[in-house]
Amino acid sequence: MKKQLVKYAILNDSGVYSLVSNATVYTDDSVVIIDFETEQERSDYLSDNEIVIEE
Amino acid sequence: MIGIGIGILQKRRIRESITTSMLLTSTGTGAGVSTLRLQVSSDMTVTLDGTGKFYTDEAGTIGESSSWTITAGALRTIYLKVPSGSANLSIPNRNLVTKFGEWNSIYGWVSVSVNGASMTITPSDFPNITTFIVARQLTILGKFPDKVIDLRLEGGGALTWNDSNNLPPLLQRILIEGSLLSWVNSTPLPNTITYVYIASLGMNWTGLSIGSGSNIIVLFLSNYRVDKMSSADMVTLLTQMTNRTGTLPAAVTINDYADYTSPPIEVTNAVTLLKSTKSITTVNLGA
Numbered sequence: 001m002k003k004q005l006v007k008y009a010i011l012n013d014s015g016v017y018s019l020v021s022n023a024t025v026y027t028d029d030s031v032v033i034i035d036f037e038t039e040q041e042r043s044d045y046l047s048d049n050e051i052v053i054e055e
Numbered sequence: 056m057i058g059i060g061i062g063i064l065q066k067r068r069i070r071e072s073i074t075t076s077m078l079l080t081s082t083g084t085g086a087g088v089s090t091l092r093l094q095v096s097s098d099m100t101v102t103l104d105g106t107g108k109f110y111t112d113e114a115g116t117i118g119e120s121s122s123w124t125i126t127a128g129a130l131r132t133i134y135l136k137v138p139s140g141s142a143n144l145s146i147p148n149r150n151l152v153t154k155f156g157e158w159n160s161i162y163g164w165v166s167v168s169v170n171g172a173s174m175t176i177t178p179s180d181f182p183n184i185t186t187f188i189v190a191r192q193l194t195i196l197g198k199f200p201d202k203v204i205d206l207r208l209e210g211g212g213a214l215t216w217n218d219s220n221n222l223p224p225l226l227q228r229i230l231i232e233g234s235l236l237s238w239v240n241s242t243p244l245p246n247t248i249t250y251v252y253i254a255s256l257g258m259n260w261t262g263l264s265i266g267s268g269s270n271i272i273v274l275f276l277s278n279y280r281v282d283k284m285s286s287a288d289m290v291t292l293l294t295q296m297t298n299r300t301g302t303l304p305a306a307v308t309i310n311d312y313a314d315y316t317s318p319p320i321e322v323t324n325a326v327t328l329l330k331s332t333k334s335i336t337t338v339n340l341g342a
Contacts, residue, residue: 001327005315005316005317011337013306013336013337018306018337020339020341021341021342022315022341023339023340023341023342024315024317024341025337026337026338026340027337027338028336031336
């Protein structure tokens with residue numbers, strides 16, 4: 001298990017993406033966490049990489 | 056004679072008790088269209104007084120009428136406008152109403168944000184509704200009836216609710232999203248709950264139990280309490296989630312947590328046990 005404090009993160013769990021903001025994330029080692037300093041940076045990354053967040 | 060008089064009086068009281076009305080108020084230019092969707096168990100004709108009119112098209116231009124006959128069997132849709140002042144939507148038998156919208160954003164009431172009518176409703180006037188799905192331009196007074204299993208309040212406009220009663224005991228799905236919604240309560244969520252999404256700055260649920268027995272597919276507590284949760288309370292909640300009967304979703308979010316930047320070891324241990332016991336992939340404890 002990994003434990004990480006994030007600001008504006010994208011979690012990638014086997015191709016299923018979700019967003020987490022201002023939180024400590026406890027997740028399996030297989031889940032990729034990409035964290036950003038600002039919400040805009042995260043938004044730009046999502047747009048640039050055409051990542052769709054499931055509601 | 057006196058006995059007959061009392062009998063008439065009682066009949067009148069019974070008749071009066073099944074009727075109800077909802078106040079509709081014009082906002083802005085009053086040109087905006089509102090949508091009303093009801094399901095009834097027996098055909099019923101509802102009416103609008105004042106300046107209010109029903110329409111059969113979404114644009115609010117066709118089939119103008121002061122009455123709407125709702126045919127039983129499925130959710131029925133009507134559109135309305137209140138161009139000025141106010142109007143009363145009169146329901147001749149409130150006990151016949153069984154649904155106020157459907158879960159998948161099929162709103163029982165929704166009004167355009169600008170110039171649409173605003174409605175005031177007392178949900179407990181409708182004891183047989185199983186759904187209450189609404190968005191925008193609505194003031195909700197008091198508790199929801201016991202038979203409600205789906206409750207969805209979506210803001211994005213003036214959607215107001217201030218209440219402290221318990222949730223309906225058979226509630227299965229709840230989605231609360233909007234800034235003018237305020238529910239102050241600390242009791243466990245119903246044991247029937249399967250879907251929990253609360254993201255409203257005015258909410259203040261300080262319960263430490265999500266109930267037990269049901270399989271929960273969504274658990275997203277974003278903005279759900281005013282004062283941040285302590286680590287001690289977080290351990291209590293996480294432990295309840297671990298020990299409860301029923302599955303939990305792969306990802307769980309619990310915000311409004313005071314120590315989110317540095318959870319103590321007790322919280323981390325409780326999360327570790329929860330993850331392994333309930334096969335949870337991700338637990339987010341946030342601000």
